[in-house]
Amino acid sequence: METKNLIEVLKKALKSHGVTYADIAAQLNLSEASVKRMFAQKHFTLIRLESICEMAQMDFTDLIRLMDEERQKISNLTLEQEEELVSDLKFLLVAICVQSNWTFNEMIDYFKITGPECIGYLVRLDRLGLIQLLPNNRIRQMVAKNFRWLPRGPIEKFFEQTAQNEFLDSHFTHPGELRLFMNGSLTWESIESIRKNVEALAHEFSSFQDDDARMPATTRFNTGLLLAMRPWELPIFSKLKKRDVEE
Numbered sequence: 001m002e003t004k005n006l007i008e009v010l011k012k013a014l015k016s017h018g019v020t021y022a023d024i025a026a027q028l029n030l031s032e033a034s035v036k037r038m039f040a041q042k043h044f045t046l047i048r049l050e051s052i053c054e055m056a057q058m059d060f061t062d063l064i065r066l067m068d069e070e071r072q073k074i075s076n077l078t079l080e081q082e083e084e085l086v087s088d089l090k091f092l093l094v095a096i097c098v099q100s101n102w103t104f105n106e107m108i109d110y111f112k113i114t115g116p117e118c119i120g121y122l123v124r125l126d127r128l129g130l131i132q133l134l135p136n137n138r139i140r141q142m143v144a145k146n147f148r149w150l151p152r153g154p155i156e157k158f159f160e161q162t163a164q165n166e167f168l169d170s171h172f173t174h175p176g177e178l179r180l181f182m183n184g185s186l187t188w189e190s191i192e193s194i195r196k197n198v199e200a201l202a203h204e205f206s207s208f209q210d211d212d213a214r215m216p217a218t219t220r221f222n223t224g225l226l227l228a229m230r231p232w233e234l235p236i237f238s239k240l241k242k243r244d245v246e247e
Helices: 002-016 021-028 032-041 046-055 060-071 079-086 089-099 104-110 115-128 154-162 164-168 188-212
Strands: 131-134 138-141
Touching: 002 046, 002 060, 002 188, 021 032, 021 046, 046 060, 079 089, 079 115, 079 154, 089 104, 089 115, 089 138, 104 115, 115 131, 154 164
Parallel strands: none
Antiparallel strands: 131 138
């Protein structure tokens, strides 16, 4: 787990400096395929690791420090903290914008929120531990990669009640839209394999969000991705089962 976390932090640092696999391959005198395999297997010699760190303008000690900072990030809020968020619609909006890497100026330019209001909400988010509010209203996120709202907590209930039906109320035929519904009989092993793949897709979504954070908000689109899977059968078909099968 330590190695996995270390490599994830390294990849994030490399991305922030615009370093590509091709750049690393040239630095190490390896093929790009070899570099990708090295990252996938998470197997590095110390010399190569230090050389890669230099490309992100840091040394191995800096990498360890960044990993420690990542550990300190929060992975969830308390019930009371989530209740505080949903009690104020503007506060919740600012929290979601911050999660999507919006800047202070982008928020007050785009939404009906004044500068003083936004600063007040950012101060409250700082107190909750979701961000660090830096000089000149700059924002440092303090949520972990695996951050999740509480299962069946105030935030999830809010979205179930106010957003879920509206999100699905579409034919999903416009550019950038997609709806796939699949149904089949699977073993538990297959179900578990698909579940892991779905979680990997969610992780990829988060990675793209981090990458695109460097782009102006005007070039980004608020995008919803709903992933859901469970053993399920259409009730109208269940009524056609034979009694002994139901038992």
